[in-house]
Amino acid sequence: MKIGVDIGGTGIQAGGVNAEGKIVVRNSVPANAQAGYKAMSLSIGELINKTAAEINEKFPEDPAESVGIGVPGVISPDGATVVKAVNIFWENVPLKKDIEALTGLATALGNDATVAGVAENRFGATKGADSAAMYTVGTGVGGSLILFGHIVKGAHGSATEFGHMYAGDDTYTCNCGKNGCLETFSSATGLIKEAQRRIAAGEQTTILEAAGANPENINAKMVIDAAKAGDAVGTACFNRMTDKLAQNMAGVTDVVDPAVIAVGGGVSAAGDFLFDALNQKYRSYLTFPDAVTTKIVPAQFGNDAGIIGSAYIWDYLTD
Amino acid sequence: MKIGVDIGGTGIQAGGVNAEGKIVVRNSVPANAQAGYKAMSLSIGELINKTAAEINEKFPEDPAESVGIGVPGVISPDGATVVKAVNIFWENVPLKKDIEALTGLATALGNDATVAGVAENRFGATKGADSAAMYTVGTGVGGSLILFGHIVKGAHGSATEFGHMYAGDDTYTCNCGKNGCLETFSSATGLIKEAQRRIAAGEQTTILEAAGANPENINAKMVIDAAKAGDAVGTACFNRMTDKLAQNMAGVTDVVDPAVIAVGGGVSAAGDFLFDALNQKYRSYLTFPDAVTTKIVPAQFGNDAGIIGSAYIWDYLTD
Secondary structure, eight states: OOOEEEEEESSEEEEETTSSOEEEEEEEOOOGGOHHHHHHHHHHHHHHHHHHHHHHHHHHTSSEEEEEESSHHHTTTTTTTTEEEEEGTTEEHHHHHHHHHHHHEEEEEEOOOOHHHHHHHSTOOOOSSSSSEEEEESSSSSEEETTTTTOOOOOTTTTOGGSSOOOOOOSOOOTSSOOSSSSHHHHHHHHHHHHHHHTTTOOOOOOHHTTTTTTGGGOOOHHHHHTTTTTHHHHHHHHHHHHHHHHHHHHHHHHHHHHHEEEEEEGGGGGGHHHHHHHHHHHHHOOOOTTTTOEEESSSSSSSSHHHHHHGGGGOOOO | OOOEEEEEEEEEEEEEOOOOSSSSEEEEEEEOOOGGGGHHHHHHHHHHHHHHHHHHOOOOOSOOOOOEEESSEEEEETTSOOEEEGGGGGEEEEEEHHHHHHHSEEEEEEEHHHHHHHHHEEEEEEESSSSSEEEEEEESSSEEEETTTTTTTOTTSOOOOGSSSSSSSSSOOOOOOBBBBBHHHSSSHHHHHHHHHHHTTTTTOHHHTTTTGGGOOHHHHHHHHHTTTTTTHHHHHHHHHHHHHHHHHHHHHHHHHEEEEEEEEEGGTTTTTHHOOOOOOOOHOOOOOOOOEEEEEOOSSTTTHHHHHHHHHGGGGOO
């Protein structure tokens, strides 16, 4: 059985994932990023050993065979090193080697957005597609791309950063230092900032009531709920987000023309209201609308995508 | 020996390409697109048979073995049909089957921009790179992408249309019907239109003299030469073109992170003046400038790219 590990900013989850994509053993520890990489890697190793022991005891016919780890950061092209993971303060750490030494299990690393795409392609919303893109729309916009049945990592591990593609000139600068990144338009953060900007400019909206009259309390759900109810500011913010996201998806289609595009992350909870708008706008931005039949669909795995996708990253490696 | 065929708007070239990428036998016929597909395909079949006979006579140890055809249009995902080639009036024509029947040689089809990328990857500017992008910058902007050693055609044959990705709001609408396509900024056409627009707005420039005082006579070389000489309008047009092209290349890097990017087409004749500007601007637009070492380099094959790349498309197919 494959073990998947999902490293988050606050907690680290591990699971034994069976051949049907079900998590049949599950454990977790706090992330404790302040303790530093050495302590964290030891803690991850123990978590994996504990999970492996439980798998071997409960499923002797399907013992622990491999480990995949989803990391919130950039992985080196050879898949051995976490080049940078800012939220947990890692830089150039040899995680693959260290975990293999601690567990005796073959270990593969993947970016967290990438492994979410793997989970969907192996068992979920893009299952069976030889080419698939996935967008994770939350605080930022993460990306994943599978082509020819392989994860696209890029020559320098820098591929599938859809959130940092140019989408137009924007009213604020992205965390990455550039202006005009997709995620400043089409993330939860971008949605909230646009609502706050309009409120500061004096526009009237029900969003302010929902936030208890304090713009600092606005969240993405409040903005989308206002759009659903026909509020003008909510609608303008929602249209801005979906316009730029759909246009970017058409741009990614101009590059690789994936068979299907999944969207996960917190914003995807908006349901049909979101997906109907995205699909309609996507078609209007396509270069070849007569040829391209690609649909934008909701991701099926929420918080479990990290464990499931990490476990099955092995099926998508080129070597 | 492999035979490559390059179908252009005015002429059709065929060549026998040896294992070193040299064209050792060469023939051509006029395109005669008005005669219709049936007559054209017969003419292409005869051209190939003539070329094959010459190969077999001159190189009996390396006889004609296969045919690749570069087409200025969209190829179906299965590689059998030309879905649309507007310049030669083809729509849904079974070129692969017809040429195989006429010649008895296994035949593969490729988009003309795609096969240019194959020529560079097999023998030229991106040789040896497992992942490579190519831009053909002329009247429009064509694209080619090789990943995992395969041509990226897309699930619907609609991939690598870099010229139609969103680059910003523009002063005129693209031939495709959208506004803001890269090629309205960064093709020879876009360069010329911007110079004409500035002249119509009353801006003073040496470009007008070079064009014999008639803006209709302006070509891309006149604009770039003016930029090289420091003319303000030439410089503004050149900067607009290279800014948007470099930003798009950074965007394609955000999607697939290729190891190298080649640029061919008429505009690439501008040499170091162009490539120095592109490389400098590209680095400024990269999301991970510390990780990405990709260089933008001139394509090595001019008019022969079509023949060479078509012949070797076989090495890049997935099936």
